[in-house]
Amino acid sequence: MRTQVGIIGAGPAGLLLSHLLHLRGISSVVLERRSREHVEQRVRAGVLEQGTVDTLIAAGVGERLLREGLPHEGIELRYGGAAHRIPFEKLVPDRRITVYGQQEVVRDLIDARLAAGGDLRFEVDDVEVHDLEGAPYVTFGGERLDCEVIAGCDGFHGVSRPSIPEGVLTVFERExxxxxxxxxxxxxxxxxxxxxxxxxxxxxxxxxxxxxxxxxxxxxxxxxxxxxxxxxxxxxxxxxxxxxxxxxxxxxxxxxxxxxxxxRSFVAEPMQYGRLYLAGDSAHIVPPTGAKGLNLAVADVNNLTEALAAYFATGATDLLDGYSAACLRRVWRAQHFSWWMTTLLHTFDxxxxxxxxxxxxxxxxxxxxxxxxxxxxxxxxxxx
Missing domain, CATH: 3.30.9.10 (D-Amino Acid Oxidase, subunit A, domain 2)
Incomplete structure (x- = not known):
């Protein structure tokens, strides 16, 4: 088999990347070790930033989100026997959040990819990536997938990040x-x-x-x-x-x-090595207090889509070369905000x-x- 982009992981990052690439005329194959039922039922984050909502709508997968999502114009901080509302509509009037479960985003993306003839493969075994600095390919279940680029969207415990040679990555972590x-x-x-x-x-x-x-x-x-x-x-x-x-x-x-x-707070940088590009939880984890995990994955995917579109259209590599640096600026801002919210609201022994x-x-x-x-x-x- 051959495709332009081999994507490991059928979570929000991998599925959205596959769909955005499809809209740009770029082929991909998505490999997922879990069953379709598992990834569609896995309950995760449910707070979508304005930019995430805009991305999903622009990608044509926002119909159910607009119908069933719950827009919110603020949050409440409750402490000391009093309630204090943070009014988004006054402080940031052009933006809000929408409550819509991550599993619903996954279902919408799977439906869209299958309707467009996307190649999604669930319950694949023994996934490994090879020749990241040359002609990359992925092996799984006795098969081989040749591709020009590999996107590692398989989460913190996936195979993508550990495939990068020892000593390349710098890891920042706090438990x-x-x-x-x-x-x-x-x-x-x-x-x-x-x-x-x-x-x-x-x-x-x-x-x-x-x-x-x-x-x-x-x-x-x-x-x-x-x-x-x-x-x-x-x-x-x-x-x-x-x-x-x-x-x-x-x-x-x-x-x-x-x-x-x-x-846990976790960042591995750079988010790329050779022809392998990490996105979402495979590269960074934030404590959920700041509601940033899914939204960071979408931001990564937007950056990677633009870089790959430029590469396959003209051969330009400047956006691919700068992918990690572009993502990490937002990642570290979200890391700080998530750490700040966590330390502000939790008790410590x-x-x-x-x-x-x-x-x-x-x-x-x-x-x-x-x-x-x-x-x-x-x-x-x-x-x-």
Whole structure:
């Protein structure tokens, strides 16, 4: 087999790249080790920046997003027994966020690629990349795919990044002393916008996926065992951390799914080696507090699409040569914002009274200063 771009990974990054390349007349093959059912049902992030929404609409895969997505004009910071709204419509009037599950984005992209005759291969085994500095190719399940470029969109645990020779990459990493217990529940959201709650018991987030389904997160120890979190304990802890202002009652209901997500910051640079280009989680991870993971992947893919379009049209390599540097400018801004939101809202085991007072002081500043609130708002909805 031969194609122009071999894409490893059928998550949002790989699927969107394949579709954008198709719109430019560039062929690709997407290889995914998981089943189609698995990638379509994998619950992940659900906050889309304005730029991500614009990209999906321009690519012709935004019909259901526009119909079912939930546009939000702000978020709430809840701490100290009070609620403080960050109004996007006033601070960044040209941008907002849209709540639309990552798995829905994946379904839309798969449908679009298959409708256009795209070559998507699920449940492939033994994927390996070869000859990255020469004539690259990918082997899988006893087959060989020759291509001019390989895009590694296979996530943090994929094969792409480890295929780069030792000593080429510089890795920057930070692990946090807590995790998130994520809960998906069949219950009407108790608020119209996301609530970020900072309490002495730990952080909590109230989010949603639809008018009938809510998403919640609780800060828990990094070694938390789901067996220790029966439904009754989950709801009790969510109530303790969210019902902290007068008049607010958390609706409860059937819990559909629970999972524990470790918190990590990670960047590997450069995001390219030879004819291999990394995109999304294969190159960088952010703690989910800033809602940046999926959006960074889309930004990477936009950069890579433009670089590949120029290369295949004219042979120009300047955009490909500068791909990593172009992506990393945004990656590091998102890294800082995600770290900042995480340290601002979570409790730390070794935190002393001085550290807690610093947190509360900065929260007071963000919620009372238009300049500070604007900084949060423009980073949250996504920089241009």
């Amino acid at each position: 946090y002393p807590f995790a998130w217990l994520g809960v998906l529940a069949r219950v009407r959201p108790s608020a119209e916008e996301l609530i970020y709650a900072r309490t002495d018991r730990g952080f909590a987030l109230h989010s949603m996926r639809s008018p009938e389904v809510s998403r919640f997160y609780l800060q828990v120890p990094p070694d938390a065992d789901l067996a220790d979190w029966p439904d009754e304990r989950v709801w009790a802890e969510l109530k303790a951390r969210l019902e902290t202002i007068p008049g607010f009652t958390l609706e409860t209901g059937e819990i559909l799914e629970k999972g524990v997500t470790p918190m 070794d935190e002393d009274a001085y550290g807690r007072r610093l947190q509360l002081s900065y929260l007071d500043y963000v919620t009372s200063s238009a300049a500070a609130a604007t900084t949060l708002a423009e980073n949250y909805v996504g920089l241009s």
